[in-house]
Amino acid sequence: MTIQTTEKSFPTTPRNRVKRMHERATYDRDAVFDILDSAFLCHVSYVIDGQPFCTPTIHWREGDWLYWHGSSASRMLRQLEKGAPVCLTVSHLDGLVLARCGFNHSANYRSAMCFGTARIIDQPEEKARALKAIVDRFYPGRSAELRPDSAQEIKATMVIGMQIEDASAKARAKGVGDDEEDYGLPVWAGVIPVKTVLGRPEISPHVPEGVVLPDHLAAYGEGRALDEVLGETQALYETLGETAARS
Template sequence: MNAPSAPSYPVDGMNRVKRRHDRGAYDHETVHGLLDAAVLCHVSYVIDGQPYCTPTLFWREGTRLYWHGSSASRMLRNQSDGQPACLAVTHLDSLVLARCGFNHSADYRSVMAFGHAWLVADPEEKRRALVMMVDRFFPDRTAGLRQTTEQETKATAVVVMEIERASAKIRAKGVADDDEDYALPIYAERLPVHMVIGAPEPCPRLVPDIERPASLTPYREGRRLDDAVSEAYSTTYKVDEGVIG
């Protein structure tokens, strides 16, 4: 008996990786892992024929993506009724210097997710989403915070998009010159690039004897940000317990 295939997103002309298709992936594990390790995304959409691209914080729940912004945002007002949208994230892993300009490149991990975006209108779902906007990065933090006011809730809009199509594209090749070029007396190298957490800087107006919560342990000096964010996501959503995949 054949083992069941891993869950994947449908592939068609919208999300198929056309150039260097060997770098493409459509399975949930790869796509979701790259999304969960990212902090910022870029959301692309069209208003009256004009394309726009907006950076924003986001998070994933199953095959749904959420992002937020000001209730006065033109982007969010125009994504309130099922408008098509594309959400993208990129992790830059290296700069690659080759022996010719054509082969200069970068190692990266990226995702493009497609769907139709809707404004979250239900008050309870919106309040829950605003909690997860924080707790996705900092597990259980909202429970210890000053409660969000109704005015603050009204001032924030939340958008949800079911992922209908998605693709990951990954380059992890380093220097890749033409065979005949390796003999040239030209220097080449790979420059690893990582976003790393610096030393925490406590607010100078902290109340005396307030200690840094243990829940912030993933965010320690010198650690890669994508690793810390992935750990925080897993803790909040208990991925390892099968609560959400």
């Protein structure tokens, strides 16, 4: 077992080394972070009595720590108290790739797999910071405008955190990989792009008249790509955090 590590990259271990199509892989921290930050949903895998579970949830990142919302809380709880090994994966589908034989059909995508040991965030200050971050990371500055969570609401929310120990990113972003011998075949081949986009914001009927869309939602314009917007709000959130820490 060889562990390679540089400041810019995660170590490669038997756990995160990409075995299949390894030319599509990277262990670069920024590449992993970009893929994580551009997604709203992740999938978290954990094990209970030998049985794997794969739970979709909302995640956010601070440095090399990942946090997520405590979906399936009751199932995970006992595992987490012992410090559970977890794999958190984020994927973006970017295109359908159609070739001249079945084997060369593919997809364009970006994905990141992150490994670590999950723990419950239950220290009051740390949990309060996390509950602020879950709002402000997506909608920078929004938490200051909200009615604060009650003690009961805070108690009912579960936050799980994990420092990324190792991780890998994998991506395909290109045209059809037809064999040269197939170029002449009279069959359509190409890429159908796929994009996840925002619709027009729908205001709740219970909001008082005169309330307009706030500045912290400026990035969420109709028709914009969700991954781009989330990348921007993460960058803005990090800037605002830095400013606050300095002032």
